[in-house]
Amino acid sequence: MITTVALDVGETLISDDRVWAGWADWLGVRRHTVSALVGAVVAQGRDNADALRQLRPGLDVAAAYEAREAAGRGEELTETDLYEDVRPALAALRAAGLRVVVAGNQTIRAAGLLRALDLPVDLIATSGEWGVAKPEAAFFDRLVQEADATPDQVVYVGDHPANDLFPAVAAGLRTAHLRRGPWGHYWADDPAVVAAADWRIGSLEELLPIVGH
Missing domain, CATH: 3.40.50.1000 (HAD superfamily/HAD-like)
Structure with missing residues (x-):
């Protein structure tokens, strides 16, 4: 039971619309670009964060998250x-x-x-x-x-x-x-x-x- x-x-x-929009704005790219890359990594069965690394090879996602928080542009809900x-x-x-x-x-x-x-x-x-x-x-x-x-x-x-x-x-x-x-x-x-x-x-x-x- x-x-x-x-x-x-x-x-x-x-x-997750706000999540990916926030990353697009932080990285200075169009929101549609991030959405399209997320779709690509989903279809390949890869980690979502790989979409961000396609835009910034070698990106330390955790460090970028902390930088966004410090700049007052972090998580919202x-x-x-x-x-x-x-x-x-x-x-x-x-x-x-x-x-x-x-x-x-x-x-x-x-x-x-x-x-x-x-x-x-x-x-x-x-x-x-x-x-x-x-x-x-x-x-x-x-x-x-x-x-x-x-x-x-x-x-x-x-x-x-x-x-x-x-x-x-x-x-x-x-x-x-x-x-x-x-x-x-x-x-x-x-x-x-x-x-x-x-x-x-x-x-x-x-x-x-x-x-x-």
């Missing part, structure tokens, strides 16, 4: 970044008696920004806070521990096959692959994704009929 629904952040709860189905879907899951956890590969600052949105969830945690990131098995071990559940009682919801779906399956969790964002759409019908996912969904509002008691 599912007791906990855990969700990724980028392109699951929030649109507002209500407008949330997908429309997020609040109603999360509220419905909690009302059904399920524990709802947000856990993704984000910074410590992003965790604070997410908490400021006052989402209807039981826990928000990021890789920056935990000191371990997806797809590492330790991330999912920590998630299960925080959920106070067994792996098979937790369903992990995300768009990214390599970071969300496959490692969650390997850790023994149930999985829902979300067709959302570049990764979610491009890889949705890949045979490996179809075979690995317990469920394949196009909206968070599809979760309650699947996992509700």
Whole structure:
């Protein structure tokens, strides 16, 4: 029986439009250029940050992030970044008696920004806070521990096959692959994704009929 629904952040709860627009502005290139390069690395199954390195070979992304923060041009997150189905879907899951956890590969600052949105969830945690990131098995071990559940009682919801779906399956969790964002759409019908996912969904509002008691 599912007791906990855990969700990724980028392109699951929030649109990454602002993220990539911010990088484009910081690097002084057109936003469309960054979007196109993100699409290219998605299609190749490469890390998203490789899109930035195509523009600035050898770019230290972590150092550039710190420079943006120091210049007052760092991470931002507002209500407008949330997908429309997020609040109603999360509220419905909690009302059904399920524990709802947000856990993704984000910074410590992003965790604070997410908490400021006052989402209807039981826990928000990021890789920056935990000191371990997806797809590492330790991330999912920590998630299960925080959920106070067994792996098979937790369903992990995300768009990214390599970071969300496959490692969650390997850790023994149930999985829902979300067709959302570049990764979610491009890889949705890949045979490996179809075979690995317990469920394949196009909206968070599809979760309650699947996992509700």
